[in-house]
Amino acid sequence: MSDQRRETAAARGCVVAIDGPAASGKSSTAQWVAQRLAYRHVDSGALYRAVTAVMLASGGDAEAWTEDEALRRAARIQLVPAGTSFAPVVEGRSLEEEIRGTEVTRHVSRVAQMPRVRAWVNDRVREAARANDIVVDGRDMGTAVFPDADLKVFLVADPWERARRRLVQRLQRVPTEAEVADETERLVRRDAADATQTVQAKDAILLDTTYLTQEEQVERIVALARAVNQRRSGTSPVDEG
Numbered sequence: 001m002s003d004q005r006r007e008t009a010a011a012r013g014c015v016v017a018i019d020g021p022a023a024s025g026k027s028s029t030a031q032w033v034a035q036r037l038a039y040r041h042v043d044s045g046a047l048y049r050a051v052t053a054v055m056l057a058s059g060g061d062a063e064a065w066t067e068d069e070a071l072r073r074a075a076r077i078q079l080v081p082a083g084t085s086f087a088p089v090v091e092g093r094s095l096e097e098e099i100r101g102t103e104v105t106r107h108v109s110r111v112a113q114m115p116r117v118r119a120w121v122n123d124r125v126r127e128a129a130r131a132n133d134i135v136v137d138g139r140d141m142g143t144a145v146f147p148d149a150d151l152k153v154f155l156v157a158d159p160w161e162r163a164r165r166r167l168v169q170r171l172q173r174v175p176t177e178a179e180v181a182d183e184t185e186r187l188v189r190r191d192a193a194d195a196t197q198t199v200q201a202k203d204a205i206l207l208d209t210t211y212l213t214q215e216e217q218v219e220r221i222v223a224l225a226r227a228v229n230q231r232r233s234g235t236s237p238v239d240e241g
Helices: 003-010 026-037 044-057 067-074 102-112 115-129 141-145 159-171 177-193 214-232
Strands: 015-019 040-043 077-082 085-090 134-138 151-156 205-208
Touching: 015 026, 015 141, 015 214, 026 040, 026 044, 026 134, 026 214, 040 044, 040 115, 044 067, 044 077, 044 085, 044 102, 044 115, 044 134, 067 115, 077 115, 102 115, 115 134, 115 141, 134 141, 141 151, 151 214, 159 177, 205 214
Parallel strands: 015 134, 015 151, 040 085, 040 134, 151 205
Antiparallel strands: 077 085
């Protein structure tokens, strides 16, 4: 790490950055990791979804959305502490429920591809790290947002398995193969749309979760984070023993 990046890192808390494609389990895994480490969780995707939600609430044709309008409406959104996480709110009203809706999911890629909206989201995430140890998830957290993150993890999984997991969470039942096939097709299209943003950092640890339970994913990342913290504090498992 360069001297400039060390100075930047010293000005904030510890950052664990978890990246990966859509439905790779980033957000739920990051939230669990944050709880285990007693950090705060920041879901960058929730901010893109929040901007999408306020755009949808304004009415009009999504095909005609402009970056200027998105930024103007984004200015109403705040990222505030909520338990062990941060949550997007508008004028004191939580958006947590509506940002997970089908319409938001359908249109969020449109907003996420707007460069100035991405810059706005990245600034909000960096602000959260100034006074907190955080676990942050997204698609470019370890590259564009926190290139000096203390730990970078890139989650991947087979598209079919990602689709199956998403449907189990959404439907609260075992999906049919036809349902999984349809969702897999949607995810592959989403991957293509997000390809320029979803890039693994060169110094990120690749974690294929296709055959891992979520608990196993969390345990591996927590172990990595604790090793990083030991290095930051100048100790090691051997030293402590």
